[in-house]
Every structure is written in C-alpha cells, then in structure tokens.
Amino acid sequence: MLSEKSAGTIRATLPAVGAAIGTITTNFYDRLFTAHPELLRDLFNRGNQATGEQQRALAGSIAAFAGALVDHPGTRPDTLLSRIAHKHASLGVTREQYTVVHTHLFAAIADVLGEAVTEEVAAAWDEVYWLMANALIALEERLCAQAGTGTTLRDHVVVARRAETDEVTTFLVRPADGTPPPPFRPGQYVSVQVELPDGARQIRQYTLSGEPADALQFSVKRTPGTPGGAPGGEVSHHLHDRVREGDVLRVGAPFGDVVLADGDGPLLLASAGIGCTPMAAMLGRLAAEGSPRPVTVVHADRSPDSHAFRDALERQVAALPAATAHVWYERPGADRPTGPTVRTGHADLAGLPLEPGTTAYLCGPLPFLRAMRTQLLERGVPAADIHYEVFGPDLWLGQD
Structure with missing residues (x-):
C-alpha cells in the first residue's frame, strides 16, 4: 500500500510524469544498454527496441501501476502484475536486475524532469517503483518455484x-x-x-x-x-x-495467465492471424476431452492460404458436440463445401448468438482485440469474463 504522503505527491506529479514518460523511458534504455550492453544482446528484443514498442509498453505499465495506487488505495492491480510476472518468469528476469533498472530509471527521471524532481518527489516515485518491483519479484519467484525451476531455459x-x-x-x-x-x-x-x-x-x-x-x-x-x-x-x-x-x-518452462479455465460454461474463442495458436491449443484440449461445453470459434485472416491450423480447426470443431466456427477472410477465394461458415471482410460478432454466461478468449492484433472487446461489452459480457493475449510488448496494459 502506498503511504498517504507519497500518494498525494504521486497524484500531483502523475500528469507531468505521464506526459514525459516516453522521453524518460527512451533516456532510461539508452543509459541501461550503455552500461549493460549484454541485456540488449541477450535479453531484450532488439526489434521491439528499434520500433519503440518496448519503451511504450514499459511506460504504460508504470503509469498504470502508479495510477491504480492513487485511484484505488488499499488495493493492488493484480491483473497487471500477473501479466508482467509471467513474462518476466518466462524470460528468467532476476531479482538483481530490478536494482539495475532502478538505478538507470531514476537517473533518467532526474535528467528529463530536472529541478521538478525534489527529494519528496523522488522518494514518492521510489516508493512506487519498489512496491511494483517487490510485488513482481515475489510473484516471479513463486511462478518459477511452481514450474520446478529457478533457471527456466x-x-x-x-x-x-x-x-x-x-x-x-x-x-x-x-x-x-x-x-x-x-x-x-x-x-x-x-x-x-x-x-x-x-x-x-x-x-x-x-x-x-x-x-x-x-x-x-x-x-x-x-x-x-x-x-x-x-x-x-x-x-x-x-x-x-x-x-x-x-x-x-x-x-523455457510454460508460463502465461490467459489460460483456458475449467468449467462447463459456454466459450467464445476469437482470434485473428497467428493469434489462432492459443485457440488451437484450447480447442485441442476440449476436443481430446470430448467436452460438452458450448463453444463458438471466430477467426479472421487474410485468406484461406494464410490461415494456420485451418484443417485442425475443422477437425476439432467436428469433434465437439456443441461447437460452431465462423471464419472471415479478406480474400476468401474458393470455399470448401464443408467446414466453418466463411464470410468476407473483418470479423463481426453482431450476427452471432452468444449464450448467457459466455467466457471469451481473444488473441490477435490490437485493433482486432479492441473491436471484439467493444462488441462483447455492448452485448453484456462482463469485462471480467473477457480475457485477451497480445503477442509482443503489451501496449494495452492499463488501458482496459
């Protein structure tokens, strides 16, 4: 829990820090990789660094965590922390690396904000950082222990x-x-x-x-x-x-918190492009178990030729007694006489029945995720029952 004194300082400075967070994180990564080039070589995704996606993801998570502490005192943003902790545990991030990050992040904050970073401001943001870091360290060590490995690779x-x-x-x-x-x-x-x-x-x-x-x-x-x-x-x-x-x-060992939950309630599995991979695993497990759960599968792709696991999708849906599949292609080509219903264009849930109590799993590009989530909310699916996975740095963190 953030101290009352620090909460007031964070609330007052969050707009200024938020406005400069992109500059701060760029400065931070420059400092970090100058001092520790091995991290860029062997840990951080060099492609995401080149495009700036990693910086935006870090900025979003820090701002989201700080905002949650002041907007909801006495609670902790567990969804945000869980998503980050699973990724860190999978990568083998260590406790010591949090101290390295702290050193260069706070040097960047002081460099960018200058005299605005008083001792009081620095102390408040230091408290935020270590609240987040210590929570993540504990979660990551617990995840690695559950996986039965300290070094995951x-x-x-x-x-x-x-x-x-x-x-x-x-x-x-x-x-x-x-x-x-x-x-x-x-x-x-x-x-x-x-x-x-x-x-x-x-x-x-x-x-x-x-x-x-x-x-x-x-x-x-x-x-x-x-x-x-x-x-x-x-x-x-x-x-x-x-x-x-x-x-x-x-x-490494398997990690990730967007997983198929046990139960017998209805499911919606919606994906686009390579986002079909977790859905293939979920459908495979359901088919292997002969699950009676109502399952609606939605997939969007460029064309049948670019649709990975199309044959598996047909087999898995056919093996489930209460499953249907709906596929959208931008360039449909010749359709098969059997298999999923194929439409032209972008995925749209408007014409599909959704049973009460549906749990939704989404995976694909951000525009697809936002469109699917918006449609589900408009149709009365609670936000807590809509789960998503983003491939690459999670630029959506804190924006749900």
Missing part, C-alpha cells in the same frame, strides 16, 4: 518441424536430458532462445499450439520487415531458415 532437441502455411512453421521439441516435457495449460507460452550469426542470444516467446505426446509444440510466424519501418523478425527468420530436426534450442 534448458536444452531441447527439435524432433520435428512442419509448415502450416508459407509464413507459419510448427516446431516440436523435447528436453535433451530425456526427461518428459512439463505439463502446461492451453493458452500458455514458452521462451525460445537462439544464437544469431552475430553472437547475440535473443529470446522470443511463442504460444504452445498443441500438445503432442512427449514434446512441446510451438508455432512461429515469419515476421516481415516494412520498407523504411520496422525490421524483420530476426529470430523468426532464423527459426524458419536455419533450424532443422536434430538441432538444439534453449526452451
């Missing part, structure tokens, strides 16, 4: 790979030491570390897209660059072009 052998589409490849990996792969909940992800040609050991997180016997399965979309804009995904290109059966990857 271990050698895994690639036992198979297959092309889902021209852009999406699925990898099956097995622990190199012969132990069985860890259990996971549908919707979780693993960290995958590769060594790139320049020696960098970059880490990315990929959703587990199925559960074959004795292996972990994750699927990777080749991330293209944009002319004069974002660089191409160096790890996704490396996995597609260089990693073959028999190669060894460093893979």
